[in-house]
Amino acid sequence: MGGTNRRGFLKTAAAGTAALSAASYARAAGANERFTVGVIGPGGMGTAHVRTLVSQNDVTISHVCDVDRTRLATAVKNATAANGREPAGVADLRRVLDQRPVDAVFIATPDHWHAPAAILALDAGKHVYVEKPCSHNIREGRLMVEAARRHRKVCQVGTQSRSTEMNKIAIQMVHEGVIGEVLSVRVWNSQQRRNIGKMKPSEPPAGLDYDTWLGPAPFVPYQANRAHGVWRWWHAFGAGDMGNDGVHDIDIALWGLQVDTHPSTITAIGGKYFFDDDQEWPDTQYVICEYDAGNGGKKPRQFVFEQRIWSPYVQEGYENGCTFYGDRGMFVVGHSEGWRVYGPRNKEIKTMSGSVDLPAHHRNFFQCIRSGNRPAADIEIGHLGASLCHLGNIATRVRRVLNFDPKSEQIHNDKEASPMVRRQYREHWGTPRGV
DSSP, X not given: OOHHHHHHHHHHHHTTOOBOSSGGGSOOOOTTOOEEEEEESOSTHHHHHHHHHTTSTTEEEEEEEOSBHHHHHHHHHHHHHHHSSOOEEEXXXXXXHTOTTOOEEEEOSOHHHHHHHHHHHHHTTOEEEEOSSSOSSHHHHHHHHHHHHHHTOOEEESOGGGGOHHHXXXXXXXXXXXXXXXXXXXXXXXXXXXXXXXXXXXXXXXXXXXXXXXXXXXXXXXXXXXXXXXXXXXXXTOOHHHHHTHHHHHHHHHHHHTOOSOOSEEEEEEEOSSOOSSOOSOSEEEEEEEEOTTSSSSSOEXXXXXXXXXXXXXXXXXXXXXXXXXXXXXXXXXXXXXEEEXXXXXXXXXXXXXXXXXXXXXXXXXXXXXXXXXXXXXXXXXXXXXXXXXXXXXXXXXXXXXEEETTTTEEESOTTTGGGGSOOOOSOTTOOTTO
């Protein structure tokens, strides 16, 4: 997709009105026709999807898929209670994708499975809702965009703020100039995480298919603080808290900045300042990015991300959030709580409170399957947000300035950092083609 077309798409998609490039994206469905869906990874956030999906009267969960037998049994029970009928419980996601009646899948696996599972699903002709961050690395994200366009399928990323009314109002006000021209945004992730301890490899639990849990990631022995719920703190499986909670506010920041590409310059510093445990990603981090002039605006744009996941206080009234700085004021957004806008000399102009609307994000996904519109958090939007997380993490690891080409999606003149736009895979049926 060329730069001009991408700019036009992203500006329109932000308002939720962009149409897909061909009518064949839309499903020929009547207003009352039910969707048949499968949920892959129904623990944690996947449980929230199961409970929310069945509250919609046009959705039937036909399959739930998990590599852990205990979690799978719980998911079957939850879906049965709300569904009115028992879904099939399977351990291999290919058994879901093989089913022709399945219209769409919801993917809430660990991060390292997001792109492989989504690409397999798109190749199987399914519409996809995939959790954030949509990818484990930059190359995977581009392959997801290409797969969605190649198969003309809807691919929604789980950054629910895009469908939340209070956030849509906030971004509309920013775009309409309530604080003037916005040249800079700052995102913070300030909260208390727990110590995951130091452990040694052991045998996996009897009910866990650990080899399938690893998927195409290189083999490492099972370790209790590397699996359920804590995988995100390991380089091989997650993207740290920048890609976990931080990506929500990063997505809002990019939405408000109206950038339609990647940053060209990235630098960062940080590390493990607080936790003495096995976590590999930083607990303290400061990332600065610059978007070149002409990319979504007449002037360069600056993006700042700061993280302290050992912090017992909220910042600027919100645990996590972002602040847009304009030449006539500032707009403070707490993505799951509300927002406040200030004019010159910190005069408060307006406030709003609310909460993230997951059902609305689901509805947007299914509406787009019917209509052929691109969803509020289309995969290309999700790719930009996830890639910024990956670039920030790479810059933090190498501790220097990166020069990134937004078109080729490559880091230039850095032998250590350049290979990190991809990852190493083992021989596995889930390994995406083209990585």
